[in-house]
Amino acid sequence: MTNRVCDLLDIEHPILQGGMSWVSDAFLAAAVSNAGGLGTIGAGAMPAELLREEIRKARELTTRPFAVNLIMINPEFEKQVQVLLEEKPPVVTLGAVQSTAVIRLLKEQGIKVLPVVAAVAIARRAEEHGADAIIAEGSEAGGHIGETTTMVLTPLVSRAVEVPVIAAGGIANGAALVAAFVLGAEGVQMGTRFVCAEECTVHEAVKEKFRKSGDRATVVTARSIGYPVRTIRNKLAGEYAEWEKKYLAGECTAMEVENLGLGKLREAMREGNVKSGSLMAGQSVALVERVQPAAAIIGEVIAEAEQVAASLPSRLVLSR
Amino acid sequence: MTNRVCDLLDIEHPILQGGMSWVSDAFLAAAVSNAGGLGTIGAGAMPAELLREEIRKARELTTRPFAVNLIMINPEFEKQVQVLLEEKPPVVTLGAVQSTAVIRLLKEQGIKVLPVVAAVAIARRAEEHGADAIIAEGSEAGGHIGETTTMVLTPLVSRAVEVPVIAAGGIANGAALVAAFVLGAEGVQMGTRFVCAEECTVHEAVKEKFRKSGDRATVVTARSIGYPVRTIRNKLAGEYAEWEKKYLAGECTAMEVENLGLGKLREAMREGNVKSGSLMAGQSVALVERVQPAAAIIGEVIAEAEQVAASLPSRLVLSR
Numbered sequence: 248m249t250n251r252v253c254d255l256l257d258i259e260h261p262i263l264q265g266g267m268s269w270v271s272d273a274f275l276a277a278a279v280s281n282a283g284g285l286g287t288i289g290a291g292a293m294p295a296e297l298l299r300e301e302i303r304k305a306r307e308l309t310t311r312p313f314a315v316n317l318i319m320i321n322p323e324f325e326k327q328v329q330v331l332l333e334e335k336p337p338v339v340t341l342g343a344v345q346s347t348a349v350i351r352l353l354k355e356q357g358i359k360v361l362p363v364v365a366a367v368a369i370a371r372r373a374e375e376h377g378a379d380a381i382i383a384e385g386s387e388a389g390g391h392i393g394e395t396t397t398m399v400l401t402p403l404v405s406r407a408v409e410v411p412v413i414a415a416g417g418i419a420n421g422a423a424l425v426a427a428f429v430l431g432a433e434g435v436q437m438g439t440r441f442v443c444a445e446e447c448t449v450h451e452a453v454k455e456k457f458r459k460s461g462d463r464a465t466v467v468t469a470r471s472i473g474y475p476v477r478t479i480r481n482k483l484a485g486e487y488a489e490w491e492k493k494y495l496a497g498e499c500t501a502m503e504v505e506n507l508g509l510g511k512l513r514e515a516m517r518e519g520n521v522k523s524g525s526l527m528a529g530q531s532v533a534l535v536e537r538v539q540p541a542a543a544i545i546g547e548v549i550a551e552a553e554q555v556a557a558s559l560p561s562r563l564v565l566s567r
Numbered sequence: 568m569t570n571r572v573c574d575l576l577d578i579e580h581p582i583l584q585g586g587m588s589w590v591s592d593a594f595l596a597a598a599v600s601n602a603g604g605l606g607t608i609g610a611g612a613m614p615a616e617l618l619r620e621e622i623r624k625a626r627e628l629t630t631r632p633f634a635v636n637l638i639m640i641n642p643e644f645e646k647q648v649q650v651l652l653e654e655k656p657p658v659v660t661l662g663a664v665q666s667t668a669v670i671r672l673l674k675e676q677g678i679k680v681l682p683v684v685a686a687v688a689i690a691r692r693a694e695e696h697g698a699d700a701i702i703a704e705g706s707e708a709g710g711h712i713g714e715t716t717t718m719v720l721t722p723l724v725s726r727a728v729e730v731p732v733i734a735a736g737g738i739a740n741g742a743a744l745v746a747a748f749v750l751g752a753e754g755v756q757m758g759t760r761f762v763c764a765e766e767c768t769v770h771e772a773v774k775e776k777f778r779k780s781g782d783r784a785t786v787v788t789a790r791s792i793g794y795p796v797r798t799i800r801n802k803l804a805g806e807y808a809e810w811e812k813k814y815l816a817g818e819c820t821a822m823e824v825e826n827l828g829l830g831k832l833r834e835a836m837r838e839g840n841v842k843s844g845s846l847m848a849g850q851s852v853a854l855v856e857r858v859q860p861a862a863a864i865i866g867e868v869i870a871e872a873e874q875v876a877a878s879l880p881s882r883l884v885l886s887r
Binding site: 248249250253254258259260261283366367368385386387394395396397398399400402403416417418420422423424425426427428429430431433461462463466467491492495496497498530531533534549552553555556559560561562563564565566567 | 568569570573574578579580581603686687688705706707714715716717718719720722723736737738740742743744745746747748749750751753781782783786787811812815816817818850851853854869872873875876879880881882883884885886887
């Protein structure tokens with residue numbers, strides 16, 4: 248018995264760490280990869296040369312495969328792609344990228360390409376364009392999101408494509424991993440839980456905020472301008488709501504709403520401004536309880552998953 | 568091995584049919600109960616005496632237990648409660664009801680009371696107030712919804728209360744049922760799938776619309792006025808968006824937005840006006856493919872669940 252995600256990515260456990268701008272650097276990515284998962288450097292709007300340094304640093308810190316997450320909608324994108332073609336990280340995950348050309352170029356360099364999608368039609372198109380696997384991300388995820396939840400998106404994408412599906416969104420423990428497999432996934436991606444990895448270099452105030460957040464902690468902002476983003480509810484989220492009202496009333500532009508977020512993710516994650524920064528987080532933040540080494544997170548998730556699966560036959564009583 | 572939901576409700580399979588105003592009448596409820604699930608009459612804004620007739624009709628059509636779903640926010644509510652105290656249906660599910668007094672009164676008549684909740688704190692309070700089980704409804708559900716998805720809400724509520732948890736939202740097949748159990752539920756509630764039961768008396772155009780809907784079919788309206796409702800995207804949903812803009816711009820009242828929906832659910836469900844009516848549906852509408860008798864739906868979901876669970880050990884390969 249084999250797992251196609253492990254085989255494809257040459258990893259020990261089918262757990263990917265989601266790429267998170269200003270959060271997941273080479274240090275976290277290498278820790279996850281060393282623990283048998285797939286660590287991911289979040290390129291975000293990183294200058295191309297800094298991205299090159301991060302990739303090289305990851306290579307120093309681990310001999311295992313790792314990924315770089317690219318987001319197309321940023322001015323450095325083309326230069327970042329150039330760096331990837333030169334540095335050839337083993338895997339690239341693509342957020343908001345629907346360019347056939349980029350997928351082909353990366354694949355020509357032997358790079359595995361995994362698009363992150365939030366809708367069935369886009370998953371199908373990504374497969375046609377050569378995606379090696381699909382990361383299907385439900386709306387409970389943190390950061391930029393779609394509208395369909397993991398519970399519904401996972402089975403729909405799994406039946407729409409032949410390549411392996413990796414479920415993301417709302418997954419922070421072993422039970423969720425098993426649920427994702429039940430729904431058709433062959434791997435999972437977790438972002439929020441890895442923010443509370445010891446090796447994650449975000450400000451301590453962020454980890455403390457994450458540990459203390461409950462089920463009503465997150466909120467979606469910027470939905471009105473067509474770019475929904477899930478963050479922890481704070482002063483900035485309140486300001487978004489006010490500016491979105493103005494936007495809908497025709498009193499400001501979508502750009503003005505967008506600009507509210509300028510520099511705010513860095514401010515939250517690096518400087519620990521949890522009140523006025525952009526604290527991107529998934530709903531699963533309510534399930535994150537403590538800070539642990541990345542290896543302990545992966546070990547715990549796998550052990551929990553095995554335990555949940557083993558106890559299922561005795562709990563799944565469907566008839567009297 | 569027993570199932571607490573089956574034992575509590577005296578039913579064969581731990582599948583509840585969600586109460587749906589203008590959709591689930593005595594005829595559908597009895598069909599589901601006769602098939603071994605728990606059918607539910609959706610009382611909605613039904614006049615109290617009509618509700619009494621529906622309960623009596625259900626009793627003629629089945630000897631098995633069934634439920635009535637009450638929604639507190641309607642003018643008939645107190646009279647409806649009076650009818651329930653007199654007619655004593657075996658089970659009452661409570662949407663948007665947080666009244667200790669009502670729960671106590673119903674329980675004094677031997678009625679099992681199951682609140683439908685969308686947040687952990689409300690689940691805890693409902694248990695304190697004597698709830699026999701909790702229906703935890705994720706944001707992918709149809710109609711009036713909360714913000715937390717089934718993937719995250721189910722484990723959080725399951726660990727917060729001692730009584731059994733029934734997962735709702737996004738559940739339309741056997742795989743989703745197993746996923747819900749993996750996440751801590753001991754039963755599931757399905758609404759959307761039962762709209763396409765043969766015994767469901769909605770207009771045929773509604774069933775056709777449901778069968779043809781995909782993953783982007785639903786949309787949430789009225790979020791801006793604090794009462795989010797999930798429906799299938801149509802002309803009415805577009806009008807909501809326009810009026811919500813006006814509301815946010817201070818150009819109309821919340822009441823004016825709410826009034827857009829007046830009579831629209833009936834118009835969609837009974838008259839088949841799928842363009843301008845309120846087509847409440849969950850995201851799982853994308854998983855509903857055909858019209859079947861209620862007994863076939865329950866039989867298929869149970870068989871699928873058993874199959875998915877049986878194949879899990881061979882698919883859940885977590886290490887190389």
